Amino acid sequence: MVRIRLFEDAAEIASQGGIQAWGLSESAKPALVRGPLHLSTGQEAVAAGVCAHLRHADLLTSTHRGHGHTIAKGASTERMMAELFGRATGYNKGKGGSMHIADFSVGMLGANGVVAAGIPIAAGAAHALKLRQIDAIAVSFFGDGAINRGPFLEALNWAVVYRLPVLFVCEDNQISATTLSAPMTAGSGASSRAESLGIPSITVDGNDVEAVSDAAARLIASVRREEGPRLLHALTYRHKGHVSVDAAAYRDPEDVRRGIAGDPLKRARKKLEEQGLEEEADAIEREVRAEIDAALAAAEAAPYPPIEEAYKDIAGVGEGVWQ
Amino acid sequence: MTSHTPVTRTYAQAAALALTEAMEADVHVLALGEDLGRGGVFGQYRDSDNQPLVKRFGPRRIVDTPISEAAIVGAAVGMALSGLRPVVELRVVDFALCAIDELINQAAKNRFMFGGQGRVPLVARLPIGLWSASAAQHSQSLEAWFTHIPGLTVVAPSTPADNYGLLHSALASGDPVIYMEHKELWGSSGEVTQGVSVPLGKASIVRPGKDLTIVSWSRQVLAAKEAADQLSQDGIEAEVIDLRTLWPWDRGLVLASAARTGNLLVTHEAVQVSGFGAEIAAVVAEETGARVARLGAPRIPVGYAKVLEDEARLFPDKVAAAARKLINR
Numbered sequence: 001m002v003r004i005r006l007f008e009d010a011a012e013i014a015s016q017g018g019i020q021a022w023g024l025s026e027s028a029k030p031a032l033v034r035g036p037l038h039l040s041t042g043q044e045a046v047a048a049g050v051c052a053h054l055r056h057a058d059l060l061t062s063t064h065r066g067h068g069h070t071i072a073k074g075a076s077t078e079r080m081m082a083e084l085f086g087r088a089t090g091y092n093k094g095k096g097g098s099m100h101i102a103d104f105s106v107g108m109l110g111a112n113g114v115v116a117a118g119i120p121i122a123a124g125a126a127h128a129l130k131l132r133q134i135d136a137i138a139v140s141f142f143g144d145g146a147i148n149r150g151p152f153l154e155a156l157n158w159a160v161v162y163r164l165p166v167l168f169v170c171e172d173n174q175i176s177a178t179t180l181s182a183p184m185t186a187g188s189g190a191s192s193r194a195e196s197l198g199i200p201s202i203t204v205d206g207n208d209v210e211a212v213s214d215a216a217a218r219l220i221a222s223v224r225r226e227e228g229p230r231l232l233h234a235l236t237y238r239h240k241g242h243v244s245v246d247a248a249a250y251r252d253p254e255d256v257r258r259g260i261a262g263d264p265l266k267r268a269r270k271k272l273e274e275q276g277l278e279e280e281a282d283a284i285e286r287e288v289r290a291e292i293d294a295a296l297a298a299a300e301a302a303p304y305p306p307i308e309e310a311y312k313d314i315a316g317v318g319e320g321v322w323q
Numbered sequence: 324m325t326s327h328t329p330v331t332r333t334y335a336q337a338a339a340l341a342l343t344e345a346m347e348a349d350v351h352v353l354a355l356g357e358d359l360g361r362g363g364v365f366g367q368y369r370d371s372d373n374q375p376l377v378k379r380f381g382p383r384r385i386v387d388t389p390i391s392e393a394a395i396v397g398a399a400v401g402m403a404l405s406g407l408r409p410v411v412e413l414r415v416v417d418f419a420l421c422a423i424d425e426l427i428n429q430a431a432k433n434r435f436m437f438g439g440q441g442r443v444p445l446v447a448r449l450p451i452g453l454w455s456a457s458a459a460q461h462s463q464s465l466e467a468w469f470t471h472i473p474g475l476t477v478v479a480p481s482t483p484a485d486n487y488g489l490l491h492s493a494l495a496s497g498d499p500v501i502y503m504e505h506k507e508l509w510g511s512s513g514e515v516t517q518g519v520s521v522p523l524g525k526a527s528i529v530r531p532g533k534d535l536t537i538v539s540w541s542r543q544v545l546a547a548k549e550a551a552d553q554l555s556q557d558g559i560e561a562e563v564i565d566l567r568t569l570w571p572w573d574r575g576l577v578l579a580s581a582a583r584t585g586n587l588l589v590t591h592e593a594v595q596v597s598g599f600g601a602e603i604a605a606v607v608a609e610e611t612g613a614r615v616a617r618l619g620a621p622r623i624p625v626g627y628a629k630v631l632e633d634e635a636r637l638f639p640d641k642v643a644a645a646a647r648k649l650i651n652r
Binding site: 059 | 397402404406407440
């Protein structure tokens with residue numbers, strides 16, 4: 001959780017002055033992170049609590065707000081930061097940026113710029129694991145906005161029909177881009193929709209990392225026992241705007257105050273202190289801070305991709321010839 | 324593949340034969356889509372004894388799916404990233420529009436946007452074309468949509484031999500292939516030689532000629548050939564090229580032919596406006612200075628009544644007339 005928080009904080013600072021589409025005036029110094037940066041600040045307990053129960057061979061799909069899931073699955077913050085900076089040393093060679101952050105080598109099959117698009121991909125990954133008789137599962141993180149898209153329903157139905165080893169995780173931060181989700185959503189949300197398809201689910205306080213971990217452990221154990229798909233509905237709060245340069249002034253200040261007061265890191269830290277583990281917690285923070293500082297320095301020093309890369313990794317047939 | 328003596332197969336059976344061979348050679352190849360269990364809605368998942376392929380391969384490899392186009396293609400992307408080589412059946416290209424995000428934003432972009440970390444070896448079968456009285460939502464030819472998208476290979480065979488040989492190459496390509504069969508060709512038959520694949524990106528000259536070049540693909544190649552026969556009676560010798568692969572298209576062959584004849588007519592069943600013929604005509608004009616002309620369908624939805632449907636068809640007479648007009652221009 002600390003690694004995710006400090007990564008997001010550092011990336012947020014590096015994005016200042018970016019994406020003019022948000023109506024902000026151009027700053028004197030161009031942003032180091034140019035593109036839209038969807039921060040998961042405040043949602044760390046969901047990524048950490050779920051991924052703590054995943055193994056290297058397990059597969060993961062994520063959303064446009066995917067840094068936390070990627071870190072929690074074991075990706076290197078240095079290569080992630082380099083990708084956000086658009087550098088050749090990034091996971092995607094500078095071709096994807098924040099919205100497409102991925103580390104296939106740890107089973108993280110990609111963040112996604114399209115809401116709900118990762119859900120059928122995870123179902124298909126689980127389908128492949130089952131057909132290939134590989135002892136692993138797939139997990140798909142998505143937001144509360146995604147449950148109003150068709151691929152959510154299609155993928156959940158698919159997972160039941162073929163009894164696939166997949167855990168669906170609705171990371172419910174209560175807001176769809178810049179509009180509250182509740183007035184846009186019929187019924188009581190992800191859990192009830194899953195249960196209508198016969199998928200058992202657990203709704204959990206997504207800002208309590210131990211509660212998330214306990215619920216995820218039970219659901220993942222069930223998925224590993226080949227009992228079919230399961231859904232975790234984790235209620236959390238997005239501390240920041242839709243993108244890093246969005247001040248989110250459209251939110252009710254009282255809601256924001258309450259939301260931030262439930263900060264999962266503060267709650268976890270408090271529990272550690274109660275157990276007399278304050279020094280250990282400090283040590284973790286110091287260690288991670290040094291790691292993120294190093295990631296920032298490495299990213300800034302890294303080269304941009306050579307222009308030829310614009311023509312590579314497209315398709316094997318005719319690549320680089322058919323421009 | 325070892326070489327065999329030719330056998331006679333329909334266009335549909337030729338594809339089934341290639342799929343069967345690929346599935347026997349590689350346990351990771353599978354097919355998924357609606358109604359595959361009974362052999363596909365057009366019988367294209369049945370062997371030459373009319374047996375559904377599911378009898379040979381079982382329901383785990385010939386997968387009947389819900390009517391969920393987004394999930395069919397989305398899941399196939401996930402399968403492809405996880406070691407399988409899926410063939411997805413979308414029934415008609417019109418229905419593939421329900422999965423356009425999965426085809427364009429997910430399958431086609433994956434390799435590039437993740438910096439080459441993964442590839443998506445996926446063949447999407449999207450049958451195109453006019454098909455007796457099927458009206459506006461089951462008759463379209465939307466190949467130009469897909470030729471526009473980096474990351475996609477686009478194939479449109481016109482003969483059983485090409486359907487066999489190109490499907491083998493598509494399955495071997497390792498990247499997403501939009502594979503467009505024509506619904507009015509399913510029952511057409513011809514010789515197929517097992518073991519002979521057709522490379523992607525290679526056109527074929529189906530009729531040599533010196534006076535003009537006619538480029539076409541899919542079922543419209545048949546109209547182009549008939550038109551060439553008509554023209555020949557007037558002493559005009561048309562060279563007819565079956566493009567076979569639309570992207571990447573065989574520029575070398577087409578440019579050489581057009582440079583030789585000095586005249587290029589592109590004809591396709593798709594709507595002419597913004598059709599792929601425009602791309603070919605433009606490149607030929609830029610590169611060779613040949614005179615160019617296009618003949619595609621009028622920009623109308625395909626109507627149900629025969630008189631309306633026929634208005635969208637480009638019969639050989641129309642192709643021949645367009646060729647004469649080009650030559651006499």
